[in-house]
Amino acid sequence: MAGNSQRRNRRTTSKKGAQVGSGGQRRRALEGKGPTPPAEMRKGHPKQRAAQAKAKRAAVAQRRASGGRGGKSASEMVVGRNPVVEALRAEIPGSALYVLQYIDSDDRVREAIKLATERGIPLLEAPRPELDRMTGGLNHQGLALQIPPYEYAHPADLAAAAYDRGEQPLIVALDGVTDPRNLGAVVRSVAAFGGHGVVVPERRAAGMTAGAWKTSAGTAARVPVARATNLTRTLEAYQKDGLMVVGLAADGDVELTDVEVLDGPVVIVVGSEGKGLSRLVGETCDLRVRIPMPGGAAESLNAGVAAGVVLYESARRRA
Structure with a gap:
């Protein structure tokens, strides 16, 4: 009827216009949200609270260690996706893995x-x-691994542990070696x-950082x-305990093949690649030994390689 044309919202044509819909919300609601995150990363989960408490305890231990007490070093952060993955693959110890909120995985x-x-x-x-803030503004890419403070041994403990096992102590001391990778390489050779x-000075020397851990291959x-605290006094203490102190030097008085004390209790002292042994350490050594290099193309070896050569010769004689 004609009067019905005045009815509100009455469709007067068969052509359909814009329709009110969900705006795609229903479709997006059905999409997957990826794998379920670990319990430690779920907000409010008991395991997350336990992880946060553990990290806080580690932070307290770090602050105490950085105060210089005991035989610990300060903890450090490994930042960036590739460095963090490589550190975890190398089984470097970690006290916490920090992950950016809403990270693009x-x-x-x-x-x-x-x-x-x-x-x-x-x-x-x-x-x-x-x-x-935690990474000092570095490009962390959303990942940061906290490395706990390394617990250093006392120099006297190294010889004591060897004697307790009925073995002749074989120890390497590093004098002025500042590259952590060289320290890691020496640790690996000592194990092999x-x-x-290994003994390192407390100051102006490489310590057990993440780089040293990685080079040591576990x-x-x-x-x-x-x-x-003082490398010269430590070497003198080893001498009093019956250990021979053998220093490596390019101008050494004896060639490695002629050294006869490597099958007994010995400390092998390796200097830096540039300066070699310091004066006081060199004067403390019982012997100054040179490694023969018939090739002649190189004047010296880096600390890691030099220590490996002498350790091999010592192991050969002990066998």
Whole structure:
């Protein structure tokens, strides 16, 4: 009827116009949200609270260690997706893995979380400002691994442990070696050739950082590293305990093949690649030994290689 044309909202044509819909919300609601995150990363989960408490305890231990008490070094942060994954693959110890909130996940992030979970390392979410502060503004890419303070042994413990096992101590002392990778290489060689530990000075020397751990290929978990307040006095204490101190020097008085004390209790002292042994350390050594290099193309070897050569010769004679 004609009057019906005035009815409100009455369709007067068969052509359909714009329809009110959900705006795609229903479709998006049906899409998957990816794998379920570990319990340690779920907000409010008991395991996340436990992980946060563990990380806080580690932070307290770090602050105490940085105060210089005991035989610990300060903890450090490994930042960036590739460095964190490589550190976890190398079984470098970690006290917490910090993951950026709402991180854009990829294979490296997933592998880092998986490795940390398998090793029982707490996973903690952190907002970007907090992660920036913790990493000193470095390009962390949303991942940061906290390395706990390394617990150094006492130099006297290295020889005592060898004697307790009925073995002649074989120890390497580093004088002025500042590259952590050289320290890691020496630790690896000590493990390979049956040595009993490494001694490093407390100041102006490489320490057991993440780089040293990585170069050691996991052997740092088995080879103790001791830190000496004064390397010269430590060597003198070893001499009083019956150990021979053999220093490596390019101008040494004796060739390595002629040294007869390597099958007994001995400390092998390796200097820096540039300056070699310091004056006081060189004067303290019982013998100054040179490694024969018939090739002549190189004047010296770096600390890691030189220590490996002498450790091999010592292991050969002991066998």
